[in-house]
Amino acid sequence: MLRWLANISSRRLLNRIHYVLYDTYQGVTINTDSSGAPTSQFGISQELNHQLHAWYDLLPSAIKPDPDHDGHGLDDAILLMRFHAAGDIIHRPFLLQACALSAGEKPDARMVENAKRCLYHCRGYLNAVQGALTKLSASVEIFVHSTMAVVLLLTFASFSPALAPEVGDVKQLQVQAAAIIQSWSFPESSIETMLSIVRTVRVKCLGR
Template sequence: MNGDDDVPPITIPLGHQTSTSSLLSLPQMRPLVGDYPEDFIFRVEDTRSRSLALDFMAVSGAQADEKHVDRTVADDYLSSFLALVHAFHPIFDRDQLLASYEDVMRDGIGSDVRSGVFLAVLALGATASDPIDDDRDHEHGNTGDACMQRALRILVPAWMISFSGDVRISQGLILCALYFTYVVQPLTAWRLIHMASTSIQQLLIRQVPSVPFGDGGCYTARKGPEHSLTIFDNNISDILAEFHQPRSGIDVLVDRMPFPNYGTNPKLEHLCVLAEISARSLLNRMHHAIYFTDSLTIYAGRALDSLASSQSASDTPHPDASLLRMCSELNFQLERWYEALPVDIKPDLFDRTPGNKQACILRLRYWSAKQGIFRPFVVYATSSQFDSGGAEVPSSVISQCKVCLAACRAFLHGAGYLLMERTPYTYSSLQL
């Protein structure tokens, strides 16, 4: 048996306590913000009004006759997609995408799956360029909603009757999920990516070596259909971490996959994707090591109890000592991750103006991981055992609390740059 098969996958565990809802439900938070149920943020999100793009089945009669897509408008949307969306999620080969686009526009956008994929591309390009402070009536929705409705009318029924997996359907659903991250509908994005991942797994079960995509290129063993999902995994992982939604099983596969192979001369957008994937691996280790199973005692204020008392070197290690070592190791790995970033994409962690949005994202990943690693010390320092004033918080804990709070401030400061424009990271920017 391969030794790697004996190592369990490091994915976001169900029942972890890293989420914002878990933080709000802490006893020491009640005097500050009141009582919050564990799933408070999920309840808020679940009751929000849905995007107009989801009214894709509410079409009848003459409305069902799809309007012709003007070539000039479509070209503008495609240009916006390549400039604003592709840089974050380079799931296409640019030349192959352009060649397939020409084929689709020459034949005319119809009701086939290939047309559905490109309708999703056009929808993304249209909405990604919408201003975030748009004064239009919200009832009119986003610019790309009409194209997204058409895409969903094609792709969802196609997925329903496909039982052996289909690359183009999976790819189209991933693009649709990406669209709903741009319009900040995280639960809808989760649903669509869950659908896409089951289709991809159906393909992989049958070990399909090469599946054509339209008339312009194919996925191969080097860059298989799961490649698209690997790139999108960073966005969907933020949603899974907060809302504890059911996993499709693709996360186990993604954890065991090698990094995407972009050849010997990768573009900057490819380097950023690789950096994000490696950051996600570190965050998953943090979820497991600190906020899961036995580590949950940090939320009862017990994990660091014996820090207040001196221990000799001969004493048996207590859980608090193990947690200290774990936090130290994770912080070491975080610093190694940052130092290993190529200079062309390495963000200045403290610069007020990031060079580009990708640099801003990598900066947020760093500070999010930093505060998560050191949050247990803040939880401990604010626990009820220190309310009476009889016990003092150990100085070693205070120093770690300062690191956590500084990371929180840096995260909030950096998030502002992403929130000024439409990106697929709007929801992620609102989470520590």
């Protein structure tokens, strides 16, 4: 029952995050130079991050997974994946903004800090998802798609001068993601396409 309630509350939080970050500003143009982000964006992400950590902190100790521990079982992995997926979404705009800066353009320090938080959650998701993909379920394709998404974000960050030091092990992360996806790939499936994308990206990065 506790895990069921935790999963329901995490879905509600994720819906709120999507609404605040995307629906609220749909069709609205905010003028800002490329080296920074709107002040309101920092405030919104800070509040959502606070709500995310409040959700995690309030989990009963009997079901609260340790985010710094590897080798989670299915139930713990699902909760951790929800935590890291929400954190990734909250901070992803800052990572994309940092990656879009021109060469030599100095990013706002707050942008970089939030982008690093996104990378933390991407790594966390990649570690947690292995515990959720130990057996077939209706969510396998969703989990695999999210695995591809986080490794692509980690790869994008490796091209940013401000973020590259945080992902010096990006090639190992690509191998880890490819192995996860390959275990569920079969001919002419969408998962096979995802695997091809990750492998192609890795090959492109090998020459750097």
